[in-house]
Amino acid sequence: MTKKNSSYAASIKAKDRANNLHSWSAQKNLDPKVITKAKGIYYWDHTGKKYFDMSSQLVNVNIGHGNKKVIDAIKEQADKLPYIGPAHAVDVRAELATKLLEVAPDNMGKVFFTIGGAEANENALKIAKMFTGRNKVMSRYRSYHGATYGAANLTGEPRRFTCEPGIPGFVKFFDPYTYRSPIEFASEQEASKYYLDQLREQIIYEGRDSVAAIFLETITGSNGVIIPPQGYLKGVREICDEFGILMICDEVMVGFGRTGEWFACDNWDVTPDLITFAKGVTSGYVPLGGVLVRKDIAEFFDDNTLMCGLTYSGHPMGCAAGIATLEVYQEEKLIENSRTMGEVLGEELEDLKAKHPSVGDVRYIGLFGSIELVKDKSTKEALVPYGQDPERIMSKILASLKDKGFSTYSHENIIIIAPPLTIKAEEIKEAMSIMDQVLTEVDEMIN
Template sequence: MEQTIKREETTLKVDEIKKYDKQYNLHSWSAQSKLNPMVITKAEGIYFWDEKGKRYYDMSSQLVNLNIGYGNKKVIEAIKDQAEKLAFTGPGNAIDVRSELAKKVIEIAPDNMGKVFFTLGGADSNENAIKMARMVTGKYKIFSRYRSYHGSTFGAANLTGEPRRYTCEPGIPGFVKFFDPYVYQEKIEFKSEEEASKYYVNKLREQITYEGADTVAAIVLETVTGSNGVIIPPKGYLEGVRALCDEFNIIMICDEVMAGWGRTGEWFACNNWNVKPDIITFAKGVTCGYVPLGGVIVSKEIAKHFDDNVLMCGLTYSAHPIGCAAGCATIDVYKEEKLIENSREMGKVLGAELEKLKAKHASVGDVRYIGLFSAVELVRNKETREPMVPYGKDPEKVMSKLVGMLKEKGFSTYSHESCILVAPPLIIKENEIKEAMAILDEVLDYADTLTH
């Protein structure tokens, strides 16, 4: 009997869902004619099911945002209650959930932070953060890294360093790229993390000098690089960037859209290094995708600047009541279910499993992990560290095939360049990690056949 998906006034059969999807929807980052989208029928915990009743481990938390997993009743009830109480009011008004969420965010942010500007998502957050930096400093250049993704709107795409920025070029004047502390693929053999950090920070200093320090408004960096390979800053790196920003009066912006909200085992990833940015951007884990919400957290000093200077930022749905209600409930869930602590503890389990894969498989060049945020970097040759696919290209669809093989076996995630992301919901248990990683282990046997 064919499965149906019911709504109050419609009942769609699975074949109709797929037909209408392809006929009327545009899917991101895809050539539409080649798509064969899965129909999702239900989800619970760390799992979701397709139209055939097949269960999948969600090992990327969808887009590394579903930290509390599927079906959390507390958040669902908060959304329902707010919709009945006050579904919408303009962002110029003060309401209970907006005030409550702002207070909750500032209480868990680094202690130099003062206020929050709420947005709809990560790209919105980054767009507004760079506008604020320009307004505060009176300068116009924005530094960001090559292996970065900050969003696909025009400003956020110019901020982005990786190939998804290309369609927005020629770009906006003033955006400058610098190199990441990508130690694994660096041609220099460093004796220590500290030595690597010194090298990268000195090169950044040199670039600031060449660009003119009096023109640089902000340095923007994912605290831990996300989709571009979970590149974890070596010891001393973030502290070095902070020092450069202090020296040259540059705003330090940490993009924590993906790395924030417990993903690295801390409320915000910068806490792992005790570094205090001037601005933190966030989204994803604040509501875990139950409804859209993002935000820009600014330091007390920047907040004070806008006491007497007009904040030229605005969004119709800024601080949307339903989003704020979901955010309040989500923060409560993190605390009540001890998900920050679970991220740390289960991160150790995940890290141990990843190290086993690295030791076993010829195709695994490097594994990087912090909390429940990790990547498996695949190579053709462990000695030369030749990537599994060339940068920005996958002519033989190798990574697509590997991700497809994982999905076929019930392990859902995505890849970027030569890296497979492993970032499960923060509610995951030890046995679930080991069961899922056994699937990855099996698929990596095929990847090994591509090495030389």
């Protein structure tokens, strides 16, 4: 690193610290890395240090960094028509909607575009209430649906607390989190029945004609990569049909190949009524999100006004990026690679679980995985209490990983593993060898 580079980086960091507020952080002791480039599954800081991007940034850079096809599509659209309002018909907006409906479950009829995932969830809420005429929405405790006010009320975990007292009509229920269930189930089906029976009873107590939607991450994302047991999602679908409730799947994080299928619900052959998406639709190259809407719900708005609107709905730059990104998934066979490399990642995670006393559980599907850290495997006591980490233990673990070139994030006592879908087997093994080293440090911490 030259003195010129060092001086430049110091200037950037000083301006950042003086003028930017960083998400979800007390600002005083932040020390952000100055990033200068990214390519494939890696990025580099100003010193030339290389990092494995093992969380795809915020589980959104699915196609990897620096994809020329997508970058060229953005440049071309910028020259052609960088912006036009959502009231107009424009080629890229129409084409992206068409392409999305081709890969979505076959009950979907139209797309409403948003800026990102939180706005997608906000507008799905509004669509559900307008269509059903009902006022309550149920979502799970271990969930995150966004930081805007409605999405935060939909959220179940502690990031909702600053938006409380909340909006009336948001009701929480428990996840099928079998690792931490007080009951030892004989099978996944038995677990599903237990949690579904609870949900059905709760709907009755809330008023079966008052619930507009059950809103759930198809696979719980940042709150632990909690994969639903067999029969659970189909059971939710049946409960929704029984009571005339809409099933809304938040696929902002798990859509577009993350789980080895175009959408996570495809893993269980379940068709939601609405699907929210963002992140992987452009792999973060340009902000874009949206709601996939069931055919008859879309038709409802032929004669009823859709009271949803955003200045940047279906932004041409985002749509151009989305078209190119979908083509990259297909041309580079990234959905298939997610499945095959997911098997490699799963083997690595199982090895870590067997080897390290600090690893209570691992969960994975496609290239979406997590490591749950505990103080004691037999009691399953979490490494840090839920909603608390006064000694910043998880931050220290992440810092050790990053110092060794492994970049990811954690939530509660859980480390997320979600690399770009372009990753190769040897890259997974090399990256996870770093995780192995750091988990040895965690083992020593709990002894």
